[in-house]
Amino acid sequence: MTGVRVSMTVNGVEYTRDVEPRTLLVYFLREHLGLTGTHVGCDTSTCGACTVLMDGKAVKSCTVLAVQAEGARITTVEGLARDGELHPIQQAFWDEHGLQCGFCTPGMMLAAVDLLQRNPNPTEDEIRHALEGNLCRCTGYQHIVNAVKAAARAMGAAVGAPAGGE
């Protein structure tokens, strides 16, 4: 199989690789770049564990070919923190016990970042709806919702704080 050259910026670093066209973005991140924080939880584009930001918007990286991300800016969980400082959403998930096994967490946080970019002060109901593309089996969602609220407060307090990573 001939490879196709693809270039994209992941967490601020530009990468160029030759890949099989069928390579899904999630496997590109995990196996070509070694960024294993992005997880695969299903095969039907349902669970959202593979969620990353693509040009600032949450997408399921299991349903994007790496070659489709040509020229794109990708943010994964590894790119959320800056200079070692946790992103407010990470801090809030930690503070509010928004995770248990942690498997859904990277995708959940990135979906939450997408939400907070659009709606900096969401209600509990809005948070619950915005997270419909992310399944969590451990938390029953309550602490996740609390975490997103806390992150919204923190981000609102830090005026001018960037919503996205990267």
Next chain:
Amino acid sequence: MIPATFEYVRARSVREAISLLQQHGGRAKLLAGGHSLLPLMKLRLSQPEMLIDLGPVDELRGIREEGGSLVIGALTTHDEVANSPLVRERVPLLAECASQIGDVQVRNRGTIGGNLAHADPAADYPAAVLALEAQMECEGPAGIRTVPASQWFVDLLTTALGPDEVLCRLRVPVQTLGQGWSYTKLPHPASGYSLLGVACLVTVDGGVCRDARVAVTGAGPKAVRLAKVEQALVGGRLDEAAVAEAARLASDGLEATDDLYASAEYKRHLAVVYTKRALLRAVERARG
């Protein structure tokens, strides 16, 4: 899962995509957002030998107003449709429908063209474009042709799109003053598709219904207009009783298929309930 191998070509223009389709015949498939196609390919239920990626084709993007219609590029994502100020103002029914598709991530990536070309029987857009009487603009070797929504959906996963044609854009007549609208659905609990969805557009003038368009998706192999309901509404006053009475006709002759979460019988019943609810919401909006 991982798709079977395929060849991958990036089209730079619609013409190039058409010529690739002509060269490779049935072996090739067009790729837009990939949110209908890639899930099937991952499960290897679809194994095209070639994917023609329309991603780089800028002429398929954009939303503009032109001669009483919105022209929406096929690569416009559901999220763009849902949140475009132009769509929200001119065809709010379409925006409301788009905002209920799948989930945030799916809306960020899935495209209106891909969705309509795939024609999933439980997709949301089909009901809306039927009610809006949108036109699909397709380009093929012989040039551009326009297919009305009413002729677009042929059967399960089958549209009027020719094998070497590209669905380029939609023309959606802008909604007018006095028109009320609604898209209301019962989502499939796992997939988020419609177990049943109803789109409606009613024009009310002096309390009397001048025009009504109602379409349902999710019930059968393809989305359909509910002509009997529409006829029952037009010319009458739209009070709750009249709407409920008309909605009763939603199940009349409606083709419905059984699935795990909803039998055909239940779907017909849901068609009545959701038609009523969608209409009542639309009437409320028509009153402004």
Next chain:
Amino acid sequence: MAVTQVFGARVRRREDPRLIRGTATYTDDVTLPGLCYAAFVRSPHAHARILRVDTSRARSAPGVLGVFTAQDLEGKVNSIPCGWQVPNCDLKTPPHPPLARDKVRFVGDAVAVVVAESRAQAYDAAELVEVDYEVLPAVVDTEAALQSATLVHDDVPQNRVLLWSVKGGDFEAAAREPGVRVVRQRLVNQRLIPNAMETRAATAQYNPGTGELTLWVTSQNPHIARVILSGVLSFPEHKLRVIAPEVGGGFGSKIPVYPEEAVVAHLATRLARPVKWAETRRENYLSTIHGRDHITDAEIAVRPDGTVVGLRVRTLANFGAYLSTAAPAIPTILYGLVLSGPYRIPNIDCEVTGVFTNTTPTDAYRGAGRPEATYVLERMMDLAARELGMDPAEIRRRNLIPKDQFPYTVATGITYDSGDYARALDRALEILDYPKVRAEQAAARQQGRYLGIGLSTYVEICGAGPSKVVGATGFAGGLWESAVVRFSPTGKVTVFTGTSPHGQGEETTFAQIVSQELGVPLDDVEVLHGDTDSILMGWGTYGSRTTPVGGTAVYLAAQKVKEKAQRIAAHQLEVSVDDLVFENGRFHVRGAPDRGMTIQEVALQAYLAWNLPEGMEPGLEGQANWDPSNFVFPFGTHACVVEVDPETGQVRILRYVAVDDCGRVINPLIVDGQVHGGIVQGVAQALWEAARYDPAGNLLTGSMADYAVPKASWLPHLECDRTETPTPVNPLGVKGVGETGTIAATPCVVNAVMDALSPLGIRHLDMPLWPERVWQAIRQAKGGAA
């Protein structure tokens, strides 16, 4: 040094930084030089004879390193054993070959395995393995299995796995008592798919130089996996290292030892290459265990005043195609023995028949037996209340075991440790504002709205022990737990536990225990688990045992450290041990606070060993193996308010209140999280989740796009509170809390929906309460079209 009270504090979890930064290592994240990938070829038929397996095309596919069938594993990978041989029930344990040999017995049964250089190549080649099947009739339906001419295993007549019973008192006699009414109901507890977000995976590496085989595996109990796999692979246990790295949830589904991990471990030795296998979600739905799947005929005998005098149940339990590791215990011991719940029921009669079917094997799924029992009991309590025209809260209150009667032995023979059941009930009703919501319900009914209020009072049995008792139930292991608490010379502490938490947060909870007991800062404590090389022994994380059993072992190990440290300090301070006071991590002489040593200073002295008491060994660590004297029994009351849309049958939960009592609480934040997660899984069974097969044995809910795992938007804000009744069973006074929510929530929601529908005369509907089912019932109740 300032040490704050850490026991009972809402401490943020220490496991989180690696998880929120994406740097945690789950099994599928393990990378090794020369890693290759395995993919399994699975049966598309529920029941078929294997006529021929042709691997030639697959072998010559790009990147393929080998293709193996049952024949290739003959004598290399033995049958997968069942680890819980429940006695006195005529248990049948047919062989479970790692790859199907002559017959496949469920859709998803593995027939062959392909190893290739890449994951994609392995999938590609797996499609090229040609298997000829002679399709046989399949037995899928639980009830049909006993009568079926089709046998899942030729040597198991009637497909009957077991016939188990427990009896206390005399139900018949109680039912004949004058005035007693017997209420009957058939209850279906549907099959569920556990859905840990991380699917199963295994990565194996063999070092021919050392003879060591290392297996990273998604396990809740790596030591059990090591014991079983050393037998399955005939591999010396001391050369086999099993690591459960970060594990993405289990809910019971990662307790069993499965064929795939044995096969992958074997292939690593055979190919002398590290091999990885990661389940797809589709595979997970087919080949990872399912849970529940009971049909029960229940009878409750009740006096006119609401006193329950007897319960009789006849349960049919579907085991699927093979006996999974702990399967026999789930619908027997963990079900029948807890049927008394929180009530005084003098006469209990339970008989369970287990059957094989051509479906995915079932085993422990969160709660494992106890949700099934609680569902039966709590539905029957409501039905009895309705029969008598009694308030559901009142009938419960009347039958609860009073707080002054503990320890209390129920009719099934087990002895409850401690409780104040009425207090939890009262508190839940208070939070709910029960009279007010009843008034709202009445008002809503006037407007044609269907509001329902549901209650569920429960008692859980968890933290199993002692080992002698568990052994007598046929468990092929112990259920004690080990811990080592070790100071380093610089005063940092490492804790080794034989439990294997995978989301439950015990890295934090255990650190709190150690911090509290030894007065060291939380950040100075590291908790290690999940590696058979570094941990003495252990029995894993399940059955809500980790904190009550594993935490107690940690506590006891810390005491040993403290005792030794005190002796060293006394020696160096030249006072008697009894003259020392230990406060905030420092020993000082009673009455002379200036004369003292911190425990860190003692640790250094212990390692320097320049000046230790005569005969004392250097070093500072404590090791404890704790075998509990009894189970522990958390309890509580859950209550909810639902609204049913009579036009569509949709159910919406308006409020959900949980009052749980898990004894003393070490970390309220973590306990809340455990309760929330449990509730949602329990609610999901009531309303949404169900594994469904077609008559041929194809799984109709075969993907996450078909099976309804709950989403955030379906749930209300959860209102949780607690009462605290310590257990005398362990010195910490703690009970488990991992499963309480799941146990309580399911009947709570079903009771609420039935309450909502009661004006229509609807008495019972089986789960899941999908809209159509509810709508059909409403329609029928209204006599025709809705």
